[in-house]
Amino acid sequence: xxxxxxxxxxxxxxxxxxxxxxxxxxxxxxxxxxxxxxxxxxxxxxxxxxxxxxxxxxxxxxxxxxxxxxxxxxxxxxxxxxxxxxxxxxxxxxxxxxxxxxxxxxxx
Amino acid sequence: xxxxxxxxxxxxxxxxxxxxxxxxxxxxxxxxxxxxxxxxxxxxxxxxxxxxxxxxxxxxxxxxxxxxxxxxxxxxxxxxxxxxxxxxxxxxxxxxxxxxxxxxxxxxxxxxxxxxxxxxxxxxxxxxxxxxxxxxxxxxxxxxxxxxxxxxxxxxxxxxxxxxxxxxxxxxxxxxxxxxxxxxxxxxxxxxxxxxxxxxxxxxxxxxxxxxxxxxxxxxxxxxxxxxxxxxxxxxxxxx
Numbered sequence: 567x568x569x570x571x572x573x574x575x576x577x578x579x580x581x582x583x584x585x586x587x588x589x590x591x592x593x594x595x596x597x598x599x600x601x602x603x604x605x606x607x608x609x610x611x612x613x614x615x616x617x618x619x620x621x622x623x624x625x626x627x628x629x630x631x632x633x634x635x636x637x638x639x640x641x642x643x644x645x646x647x648x649x650x651x652x653x654x655x656x657x658x659x660x661x662x663x664x665x666x667x668x669x670x671x672x673x674x
Numbered sequence: 675x676x677x678x679x680x681x682x683x684x685x686x687x688x689x690x691x692x693x694x695x696x697x698x699x700x701x702x703x704x705x706x707x708x709x710x711x712x713x714x715x716x717x718x719x720x721x722x723x724x725x726x727x728x729x730x731x732x733x734x735x736x737x738x739x740x741x742x743x744x745x746x747x748x749x750x751x752x753x754x755x756x757x758x759x760x761x762x763x764x765x766x767x768x769x770x771x772x773x774x775x776x777x778x779x780x781x782x783x784x785x786x787x788x789x790x791x792x793x794x795x796x797x798x799x800x801x802x803x804x805x806x807x808x809x810x811x812x813x814x815x816x817x818x819x820x821x822x823x824x825x826x827x828x829x830x831x832x833x834x835x836x837x838x839x840x841x842x843x844x845x846x847x848x849x850x851x852x853x854x855x856x857x858x859x860x861x862x863x864x865x866x867x868x869x870x871x872x873x874x875x876x877x878x879x880x881x882x883x884x885x886x887x888x889x890x891x892x893x894x895x896x897x898x899x900x901x902x903x904x905x906x907x908x909x910x911x912x913x914x
């Protein structure tokens with residue numbers, strides 16, 4: 567491993583562990599500032615959506631691909647519909663991936 | 675319930691999450707090596723960091739030649755949500771000694787949080803052995819994640835074209851499956867739309883700044899929307 571890689575992995579490991587452990591370490595119930603608590607509830611949705619949206623809408627990384635041959639878009643929309651209808655993670659992943667690969671194969 | 679039963683139950687209830695983690699881990703192993711990380715660094719990251727989405731983003735940043743500080747800052751933003759998870763689980767683990775709290779915190783992921791939090795909510799029985807359930811879920815996730823990373827690295831060596839197969843869609847499907855059930859009210863939907871729209875519009879910015887900007891604006895939009903809605907009906911959702 568290069569020194570860059572060692573610094574990268576140790577840095578990421580420490581940051582991630584500190585985020586996960588700090589509240590467990592303190593132990594007593596922590597009163598967040600109400601605004602911070604409110605903001606934190608939006609973090610998972612905001613971050614995960616910000617990761618997913620560009621992959622779905624611009625899989626090649628340059629320009630929107632709102633076309634039917636974009637399997638990421640078709641599979642993603644299918645996964646959203648399945649998740650909204652059944653709220654079942656397994657069905658969402660399996661159904662989404664099935665649509666994705668079938669679509670890719672169909673248009674490939 | 676006995677310790678071993680709780681442990682096995684925790685593992686069993688995590689199986690749906692493992693189905694998503696399986697391709698996700700394999701793809702991470704394949705993509706990380708093709709992004710320029712060494713095999714040992716790729717495996718060490720899965721063993722020591724153990725945070726799928728942050729690992730993915732880090733690998734893509736390495737590929738784009740980003741510096742250390744940028745990658746660490748992005749890790750902080752992407753993983754900040756785990757502070758919320760530990761806050762939610764705190765009432766259930768605060769009675770445990772640190773030798774339990776340290777590993778359970780290290781292994782806290784989106785997937786195990788979803789499974790374990792549900793178990794604590796639905797099973798109102800005594801806390802006595804429930805941390806074994808937590809442990810079972812974590813061990814299942816951790817072992818599958820590491821083994822799949824290894825498989826991905828080996829597959830990537832054997833099939834050089836694997837990175838182009840589109841297995842990274844597994845990550846998209848997993849995140850959609852986590853996010854959509856959270857979109858229960860208008861502020862959450864607004865937060866998602868603003869974050870997603872900003873991420874697409876700002877995609878050209880260097881160093882994943884678009885991702886950070888999108889996350890920030892999404893959170894701000896959600897808080898503002900909730901504030902506006904709160905004027906009509908004063909119900910502030912309480913963080914457990």
